[in-house]
Amino acid sequence: MDIEVKVNKPNPILSKEKVVIYNRNVDVKSTIKALETGNNVLITEFYNNGSILIKELQQHLSEKLPNKSFKEQREFRLVYHKLSNLILIEIENHQLLVKKSPNIGWFEKLYPDTKDLLLTYPQVQGLNSSWQWYKNGITIPVLRNKIHPYYGVYFPTRFEHLELFDNWLKRYSGPKKTAIDVGIGSGILAMQLVKHGFQKVLGTDTNSNAIVGLKESMGTTKLSRKIELDFASLFGKWNQPTELIIFNPPWLPETRNSENLDEAIYYNKSLFNNFFEAAKERLLPDGKLVLIFSNLAQIIGLSKENPIEQEIANGGRFQLERCFTKNVKKGSEKTKRDLNWRNKEEVELWVLTHK
Template sequence: MSANPTIEWTEDDGEARSAHWRSETGTPAPRRVVIADDTTTADTAFRLASEGTGLLWRGDFQNARQLLQAMARRVDRPPKKKKAPPATLIDAFNQHRQAQSQRARTLNAVLIPVEADYGIALRRAPDVRAACEQAYGPADGEPSVASLRELQGLVGAYEWRKRGVEIPALGDRIHPHYGVFSPVRGEYLDLVEQAPLPSTSLAFDIGTGTGVLAALLAKRGVERVVATDQDARALACARENIERLGYAKRVKVVEANLFPEGRAPLIVCNPPWLPARPSSALEYAIYDPESQMLKGFLNGLAAHLEPGGEGWLILSDLAEHIGLRTRDELLALFEQAGLTVLDKLSVRPRHPKASDTEDPLHAARTREMTSLWRLAARNNQAAR
């Protein structure tokens, strides 16, 4: 057996069983597991899941999907007694995250046995082997158990990777790998497409993810781009996208914690926008605990800019409207890092949540702006 976590249960005939527990979201294995099948009602499943019990499915796969949908309706049902509205937006943010976390824990309780080759030996089960291999890596020859909800996510990501995401600024598609944040918010790409380039000789793309910004800089005529990331999935994803788009001779993807060696006349970074603690590994593209990446980029920028160079920081101000960070605190970070603001280009978001009145953070989203801050090192201003 490997060092992977193990999940244990007892079959209906009294036989004790165990298998690897798989969770790319970092969800811990349930401490108690019971067998569930086509006779299990949604009310029973919801009650057990709410208590933290896992339900290992032994029935028809499509019935498990229907059960999960029924449980989701129960989770999302408005409470009989209305709660007082949160006093502040940061309270609304914290309550929303708590509710989403509880929702995920409850719905992740429906478990599916996965064979050693990633097959699923249940009636009417789809073939998820290719999707599992992309997310988990080659099969290790051991049976495992995963939540149905996570398996659905794997299949969705697999299909999304095949189709790709249309990027109008590129005039092409980006194909995100599982676990790599997809560039679905196109407004920040429009800003990068429109901002005046200080140079076309060299650029650094810090935290490249899918490689979309590196590709866009190459498309704009930057002769050489060094794109960095420290996540193995992101590095593989960026390299594949850059190769497919035909920019491999001009874009080099390297493993690094923020900056590569040397200096550049243009350094671009799109860090996670919200200074909060991620609740899973997949949330690190959204939440930047204690603004670690933002501060790391700003504090190292001056030392890596060529004289007269610019750093482009792409950042939403949603955190400011929620109350997670103030504008004065952001400007103070610039000041402490020895940076000055040359210009700021801004655009309103176009994503569906911006106009969703049912969103708990609607009041903040209606005021949100996404900005590209053009920054320079104070001691380099004479070279401009």
């Protein structure tokens, strides 16, 4: 990497002036009223007091706000997000200043020069979950070793698309000198490419944490000599044509209702056209362009059209060699969410070549 890449992290709060104290001896209803009037609430005594207040807040809002239609659910989430992020917890010398609290190594890694600070309770919950994944690692069926995702980096919890890609790589008989992985994320696709014999994988990402995390996890291992990184959109500095381009784009189009847009999940209107235009210049004449996608947007009604099909039909740049699909496993019966659409969901692997 040519420039220093800064990590994205929650902004610390450095002052605890004008906060309402909450512990188990304080009336929870009056505390929620304090939140609704815009006051910060500081969790004291026990870490779990934050969870208790969060649960009471959710119950209070569910009784106060309708939460059935999409519009109502969105309004509920907005109000909950606003109020829950007024709940603070104190960190002193990189440790939570309450009893029976988890040890979260991110405090020291992300805030090396700030030992004492305040964060919101939901932020700390997220940091705690992320630390467990990072520390313990996550088993990915298509890889030999666990991955240790860095804070703020998306990683898959379902693996059908990775299995589809792995099966395709087993049958791939083209050259394996270089490949470009656009949006490398937690690095799984790049590691699959290395596993199947590619000499060099060039990866980009617009999430700085993905670049920092992969650089740290690879260290000076053989993998670090096989995978090169660039903090950039689309192809970044990789201008040399290659025999294989891999792209696992977001699967849902952004909508006017997409608050706090997550670029790992939602794509904007220009993404695919910009990608195909740039890919045309970077794919060797006999090279292959592989996109990993899903019909999710169609079956939940967010889009009537598949952007890859649109490119094949109207783009004039690429033609279809083959499309492979794989059914997605049914959702857990334990979840309260309606996941009946999972019965119709398929992941897709599109192989395109120059026209």
